Amino acid sequence: MYKDTINFIKELYNTNDFIPLHEPRFIGNEKKYLNECIDSTFVSSVGKFVNQFEEDVAKFTGAKYAIATVNGTAALHTALLMAGVERDDEVITQPLTFIATCNALSYIGAYPVFVDVDKETLGLSPEKLEHFLANNSELVNGKCINKTTKRKIKAVVPMHTFGFPIHIKELIAVCEKYYLEIVEDAAESLGSYYKGQHTGTFGLLGAFSFNGNKTITTGGGGMIITNDEELAKKAKHLTTTAKIPHRWDFDHDMIAYNYRLPNLNAALGCAQLESLPNFINKKRELAALYKSHFYSKSLQFIEEPKETKSNYWLNAILVSNLKERNAFLKETNDNGIMTRPIWKLMNKLSIYRFAQIGNIENAQWFEDRIINIPSSVRV
Numbered sequence: 001m002y003k004d005t006i007n008f009i010k011e012l013y014n015t016n017d018f019i020p021l022h023e024p025r026f027i028g029n030e031k032k033y034l035n036e037c038i039d040s041t042f043v044s045s046v047g048k049f050v051n052q053f054e055e056d057v058a059k060f061t062g063a064k065y066a067i068a069t070v071n072g073t074a075a076l077h078t079a080l081l082m083a084g085v086e087r088d089d090e091v092i093t094q095p096l097t098f099i100a101t102c103n104a105l106s107y108i109g110a111y112p113v114f115v116d117v118d119k120e121t122l123g124l125s126p127e128k129l130e131h132f133l134a135n136n137s138e139l140v141n142g143k144c145i146n147k148t149t150k151r152k153i154k155a156v157v158p159m160h161t162f163g164f165p166i167h168i169k170e171l172i173a174v175c176e177k178y179y180l181e182i183v184e185d186a187a188e189s190l191g192s193y194y195k196g197q198h199t200g201t202f203g204l205l206g207a208f209s210f211n212g213n214k215t216i217t218t219g220g221g222g223m224i225i226t227n228d229e230e231l232a233k234k235a236k237h238l239t240t241t242a243k244i245p246h247r248w249d250f251d252h253d254m255i256a257y258n259y260r261l262p263n264l265n266a267a268l269g270c271a272q273l274e275s276l277p278n279f280i281n282k283k284r285e286l287a288a289l290y291k292s293h294f295y296s297k298s299l300q301f302i303e304e305p306k307e308t309k310s311n312y313w314l315n316a317i318l319v320s321n322l323k324e325r326n327a328f329l330k331e332t333n334d335n336g337i338m339t340r341p342i343w344k345l346m347n348k349l350s351i352y353r354f355a356q357i358g359n360i361e362n363a364q365w366f367e368d369r370i371i372n373i374p375s376s377v378r379v
Contacts, residue, residue, distance in 0.1 A: 002328055006335050008293050009374055012286070021338040022314060024217045025377045028275045033267040040263075045240070047263025049270055054223070056273050057208070061190075061198040063225035065232035068261035068269075069239055072187040072209025075222030076104035078239055078259060079205040080155065082224075082231045083181040085110050089154040090146055090356075092132070092180070094124045095345040096363040097159045100209075101185050102346050111151065114347050114357040121305045122366065123166030124158035130174045132358040137178065144178045148356065155181040160189035160199045162372075163215070163313035164304055168194050168202045183207070187222075190215055191280045191311035200225050205235075210265075215279055215313050216272035218265040280311050282377045287312040290373070299328075302370075315375045316342075322368040329371060342370040 013019050037049055050068055058066040069075040085091060087109030093101055095114040102112045116128040137144050137153060144153040156175050158166050168184075175182050182203030186192075189199040190208050200206025205228075210221035224235050242256030261269075287303075287310075294301040300318040304310035319325050325341060332339040345360070345367050346352045 002331050005293070005297075005299070006332060006337060009332075009337050012289065013374065013376075013378060016336070018336045019338060019374045020376065021340055021372060021374055022213045023376045024212055024272075025275070025279065025379060026271075027379065029271040030268055033271045034264065037263055037267040043264045044262050045258075045260035047266070049263050049266035050261055053218075053261070053266040053269045053273070056270060057223050058225065060273065060276070061201055061225055063198075063201050063206070064227045065225065065229065067224040067232060067235045067239060068266060069222040069224065069259045070261055071220045072207060072211065072222035073100040073104050074239070074257070074259040075207035075209070075224045076100065076157075076183070076185055076187070077107050078235050078257070079183045079207045079224050079226075080105055080108060080110070080157070081238065082226070082235050083155050083183050083204050085154050088151055090149065090151045091155045091157055092124075092129065092153060093157040093185075093346075094159055094363065095347050095357065095360050096122065096161065096342065096366055097185070097346060098187070098343055099346065099349070100187070101157060101159055102352055105157070110154070111149075112346065112352060112355045113146070113153070114355055114360060114363075116358055116360045116362050117161075117366065118167065119362055119365075121164050121166045122161035122302075122370075123164065124156070124171060125362070126167050126170035126174050128358060128362075129156065129171065133174070133178050136356075136358075139178065142179055144180055146356070153178070153180060155183055157183050157185050159185040159187070160192060162302075162316055163189045163192045163311040164302075165189065165192050165194040165199050165308040165310065167305075168199075172202060188214065188313045189311060191276060193309040195307050201227070204228065205231065210269055210272075215283070215311050216269065216276050218261065218269035218272070221261050221265045221269060279377050283312045283375065284310075286375065286378060287315055290315050290317075313375065314372045316370050316372050318366075318369045319371060320369070325369055325371060332373075337374060339374075340372045342367060342372070
């Protein structure tokens with residue numbers, strides 16, 4: 001049934017072997033920098049590549065400060081703490097996301113509240129957020145209080161799904177009205193822009209991931225970005241066990257985390273970042289080829305929203321219904337092409353079934369229809 005698409009993908013990657021969904025490419029200075037790191041003996045959380053990687057990411061995104069962490073979840077967890085999220089607070093996010101988004105706020109003891117996504121962006125809908133807050137919250141002494149649970153709603157965490165920027169400016173307007181901080185889950189969107197501004201730089205803080213399946217990788221790894229100097233200093237302190245600098249004394253002034261990115265991983269990241277512009281160009285070329293292929297078919301290729309530039313981290317298509325989704329997944333995987341559905345909605349997981357939800361009809365519609373297709377950079 002999908003033979004022409006299967007053959008097209010095999011031709012794209014010029015192979016009849018197994019084609020993964022997204023694999024890393026090491027075509028630059030990765031081995032050189034790793035060897036240099038090993039030769040220096042600074043392979044853990046202290047070393048020049050960690051600082052260099054932070055500087056390079058800050059420069060690339062246009063953020064004033066960047067703090068490297070062991071993974072994207074740690075970056076988001078720390079960013080939420082920096083935004084003032086506390087135990088028993090509520091954080092609004094989208095049900096259509098990777099579980100790390102919810103886990104990060106749960107580490108604090110906060111509660112997720114799920115609001116629907118936009119059809120155009122796959123990300124948190126400003127209109128649905130406005131509707132939810134207007135009907136379910138009240139402002140008390142400058143705080144947003146959930147009228148049902150009586151808990152404080154402290155922050156909003158939108159996610160730039162598959163690298164597609166959300167309508168972030170509209171979301172900011174809603175959040176300002178209700179005194180809510182924005183922490184951007186930009187894990188998938190390094191190299192994506194909304195109206196010329198990089199994702200992750202709109203909110204109080206943003207968080208990236210450099211997992212092995214991301215556009216660039218450090219093996220594991222994440223990054224917090226912010227324009228707030230005090231928050232940046234505090235985030236670095238919190239992610240390095242809150243050790244007070246001293247030549248020999250071990251003094252720590254708060255319970256903190258050992259979240260600092262190792263120098264080995266950062267060395268890999270520095271090399272990968274040098275190739276990022278080329279990677280994004282290649283990924284956008286791939287997206288254009290997919291768009292052309294699916295143009296006359298019943299399968300709809302998902303394109304970047306208007307006024308944005310996406311890194312097209314994971315290419316995705318829409319099918320007609322759940323039955324067709326499952327048929328496509330089976331046929332492609334049976335033929336050695338790795339395809340995947342989008343994540344199960346967070347409110348359907350047993351660990352988050354307790355969460356309050358708004359009308360999430362768009363998220364449900366997408367869950368039944370979205371399929372990710374191979375998106376590795378072609379070399």
